Amino acid sequence: MKKNKIYPKWFIIAPLILYAVFFLLPSLLGVWYSFTDWNVRSKGVINFVGINNYIEIFTSNKNYSAGIINTLKFTLISNVVKLIPALFLAILLKEKLKGKNFYRTIFYLPSILPFLVIGLIFKSILNFNDGLLNSALEFLHLDFMKQKWLSDLAVVWKSIYGVDAWRGIGYVMTIFLAGLNAIPSSYYEAASIDGANFFHKLRFITLPMLTGSITINLVFGLTYGLKVFDIVYVLTNGGPGHATEVLTTYSYQVYANGSYGLATALNTILFLITTVLGVLIVTYMSKQEVGE
Amino acid sequence: MSTNTSKIRQIKHRIVTHRSQIFRTLIKQLLCLFLTILVLSPIYLVFINSFKTKGEAARMDIALPTEWHFENYTKVIEDGKLVQGFVNSMTYSILSTAVAVMLCAMAAYVMCRNKSRLNTLLYYFTICGLFVPVNFVTVMKVLQVFHLAETRAGLILVFTSSMIPFCVFTIKSFVSSVPIQLDEAAVIDGAGPMQLFFKIIVPLLKPILATAFILEFMGVWNDFITPLYLTSKSSMWPMNLAVYNFFGKNSSYWNLVFADIMLTCLPVIIIYLLGQKYIISGLTSGAVKE
Numbered sequence: 001m002k003k004n005k006i007y008p009k010w011f012i013i014a015p016l017i018l019y020a021v022f023f024l025l026p027s028l029l030g031v032w033y034s035f036t037d038w039n040v041r042s043k044g045v046i047n048f049v050g051i052n053n054y055i056e057i058f059t060s061n062k063n064y065s066a067g068i069i070n071t072l073k074f075t076l077i078s079n080v081v082k083l084i085p086a087l088f089l090a091i092l093l094k095e096k097l098k099g100k101n102f103y104r105t106i107f108y109l110p111s112i113l114p115f116l117v118i119g120l121i122f123k124s125i126l127n128f129n130d131g132l133l134n135s136a137l138e139f140l141h142l143d144f145m146k147q148k149w150l151s152d153l154a155v156v157w158k159s160i161y162g163v164d165a166w167r168g169i170g171y172v173m174t175i176f177l178a179g180l181n182a183i184p185s186s187y188y189e190a191a192s193i194d195g196a197n198f199f200h201k202l203r204f205i206t207l208p209m210l211t212g213s214i215t216i217n218l219v220f221g222l223t224y225g226l227k228v229f230d231i232v233y234v235l236t237n238g239g240p241g242h243a244t245e246v247l248t249t250y251s252y253q254v255y256a257n258g259s260y261g262l263a264t265a266l267n268t269i270l271f272l273i274t275t276v277l278g279v280l281i282v283t284y285m286s287k288q289e290v291g292e
Numbered sequence: 293m294s295t296n297t298s299k300i301r302q303i304k305h306r307i308v309t310h311r312s313q314i315f316r317t318l319i320k321q322l323l324c325l326f327l328t329i330l331v332l333s334p335i336y337l338v339f340i341n342s343f344k345t346k347g348e349a350a351r352m353d354i355a356l357p358t359e360w361h362f363e364n365y366t367k368v369i370e371d372g373k374l375v376q377g378f379v380n381s382m383t384y385s386i387l388s389t390a391v392a393v394m395l396c397a398m399a400a401y402v403m404c405r406n407k408s409r410l411n412t413l414l415y416y417f418t419i420c421g422l423f424v425p426v427n428f429v430t431v432m433k434v435l436q437v438f439h440l441a442e443t444r445a446g447l448i449l450v451f452t453s454s455m456i457p458f459c460v461f462t463i464k465s466f467v468s469s470v471p472i473q474l475d476e477a478a479v480i481d482g483a484g485p486m487q488l489f490f491k492i493i494v495p496l497l498k499p500i501l502a503t504a505f506i507l508e509f510m511g512v513w514n515d516f517i518t519p520l521y522l523t524s525k526s527s528m529w530p531m532n533l534a535v536y537n538f539f540g541k542n543s544s545y546w547n548l549v550f551a552d553i554m555l556t557c558l559p560v561i562i563i564y565l566l567g568q569k570y571i572i573s574g575l576t577s578g579a580v581k582e
Contacts, residue, residue, distance in 0.1 A: 003405070003406045003408075004406065005485070006405075006406075006475060006479055006485055006488065007401070007402040007405045007406040007485065008402070008485050009402070011398040011399055011401065011402040011485075011489075012398075012399045012402050012403065012411070012414060014395050014398075014399075015392070015395040015396050015398075015399045015418075015456050015460065016399065016414060016418070018395070018449065018452060018453045018456060019418060019421060019453055019456045019457070021434065021453070022431065022434060022449055022450050022452075022453035022454075023421055023424075023426060023453045023454055023456070023457075024421070024424075025430075025434060026426065026427045026428075026429075026430035026431040026433070026434050027424060027425075027426075027427045027430070029427070029430040029433060029434070030427040030429065030430045033429075033430060033433075089327075092320060092323070092324070093324075097317070097320055097321070097324070098321070099321075099324070103324045103327075103328065105568065106328050106331055106332065107327065107328075107331060108564075108571075108572075109331060109335075109561075109564070110331060112510055112514075112560050112561070112563075112564045112571075113514070113557055113560065113561075114513070114514035114516065114532055114556060114557070114560070115514060115516060116514075116516045116532050116535065116536055117532075117535065117553050117556055117557055120535070120536075120539055120549065120553060121334050121337070121338055121553065122334070124337075124352055124546060125334060125337065125352075127352070130350065130351055130352050131352060132333070132334075132337055132352055132353070132354070135352070135353060166330070166331070166334075170331075174572060178572075219422075223422065223423045226425070227425045229516075229517050230516045230517060233516075233517075234516075234536075248425070248517075251429070252517075252520075252521075255428075255429050255521075260429050263429045264427065264429050264430060267425070267427045267428075267429060267430075268427075270425055271424060271425065271427065274423045274424050274425060275420070275423070275424060277423055278420045278422065278423030278424060279420065281423065282416050282419060282420055285416075285419075286412075286416055
């Protein structure tokens with residue numbers, strides 16, 4: 001009774017309405033429209049076509065299903081590529097080291113820059129003929145390592161992971177650092193006296209004490225990976241061919257061609273994957289909170 | 293005799309460990325230095341090439357320009373419609389973030405203080421949005437219904453809505469650290485809910501509000517996909533989209549593209565350097581809490 005007076009319900013209403021109308025409603029509408037033939041020519045006349053859009057996605061020769069696989073692959077690999085080096089980097093910058101605050105500032109810097117800009121910069125750096133990377137390799141007499149970074153099927157994904165790691169490692173590292181700072185140094189001292197080496201300490205102190213940061217990084221990393229758009233769109237635009245197409249780039253392309261129904265079907269697949277993941281995580285979080 | 297040899301051994305051992313420590317520090321410093329170069333060289337490349345002529349910039353090397361062409365910047369500001377883009381970006385970032393942070397602070401505060409079943413449910417319902425992507429195709433449809441399609445107000449509302457889950461999530465975990473006794477004291481002194489919140493609670497929430505504001509401000513500034521879907525008129529483009537379009541038209545003028553990039557990044561870099569403290573604390577509040 002009293003609580004409702006001091007903490008009025010209407011404080012919640014405005015953001016809730018905005019969130020429901022401009023965020024959730026479109027996603028749910030998307031589920032409905034994914035069963036229709038809505039397109040640029042349908043002037044108000046939208047027909048229900050059942051699961052035709054989904055049949056198109058999984059059977060057509062446009063290979064949309066590869067976009068789904070690529071999205072999952074990107075999510076998995078981009079996280080491995082960022083999390084492991086970031087952990088060691090955080091451990092390195094946790095210890096006594098001259099200039100570590102400077103290094104922290106610098107390593108975090110890329111993650112504040114617009115993705116679009118990073119994409120453009122690396123488009124220039126990875127250029128085959130006169131890009132900085134190939135010139136540097138030439139300068140070091142490592143010509144055999146020169147690659148068509150953005151047009152060779154065998155290396156294009158590696159380039160994307162590389163650029164993504166360049167931007168993201170500092171961010172992951174910062175979250176790890178916060179977790180590391182919360183571990184009492186007496187644990188390490190005690191372990192040293194018992195003769196533990198670096199890997200013992202990592203295995204038996206650092207990793208178990210770091211579960212909070214690891215969870216946060218995984219949650220942010222997974223959702224980022226599933227929703228990835230900018231970096232792929234700007235670097236390769238899904239190419240060469242459709243080799244690096246992910247769900248969001250396919251969806252944008254289909255949307256730009258005017259097949260709105262099909263675009264929403266692709267978005268709906270992503271919506272379902274992320275919702276399952278989100279509900280799992282939120283359920284886990286709510287149990288944690290009750291346990292506290 | 294035997295004590296002597298053991299002493300010598302000890303000293304030798306100490307020297308060896310000391311040496312290996314110096315060696316290790318050296319390796320660490322070299323590694324950090326290497327990574328610093330890795331991070332900064334692309335930024336240096338952009339900076340240095342933005343002052344060159346078209347021909348020199350096409351070679352994309354890291355040499356200093358033979359002549360410094362500062363006029364690249366004035367040219368790109370005119371041709372790239374950057375003033376318009378800057379005003380747009382500022383408008384979108386400031387308005388949408390200010391509205392979202394204020395509204396979410398109110399909501400998070402009530403959700404945290406009055407943990408009724410409904411409020412708890414609404415909280416989890418809201419933070420599910422952390423994971424879900426925005427379906428821009430149907431956002432267009434919703435905006436049309438409200439006659440907000442292709443308007444600045446519509447775009448700002450979409451930005452605001454999409455940051456609500458994150459703001460509620462971060463602000464709520466901070467509210468729980470503000471002692472509830474303050475509320476009780478204020479109520480006894482006769483404060484109403486509005487007074488209590490804006491006079492007592494908001495000043496205490498300042499650090500997290502600053503964090504949320506800075507992070508989301510940069511988020512909107514860097515957002516590319518939202519305006520890509522929702523704006524077709526170039527007069528509504530934020531800097532981001534203006535740069536992309538400029539690149540599409542002038543992709544062989546790397547000097548101008550790089551000048552454009554410098555100007556787009558400058559605001560976020562300034563904000564980062566000024567607000568670094570808040571950014572780090574915001575990122576880490578969740579990590580330490582667990």
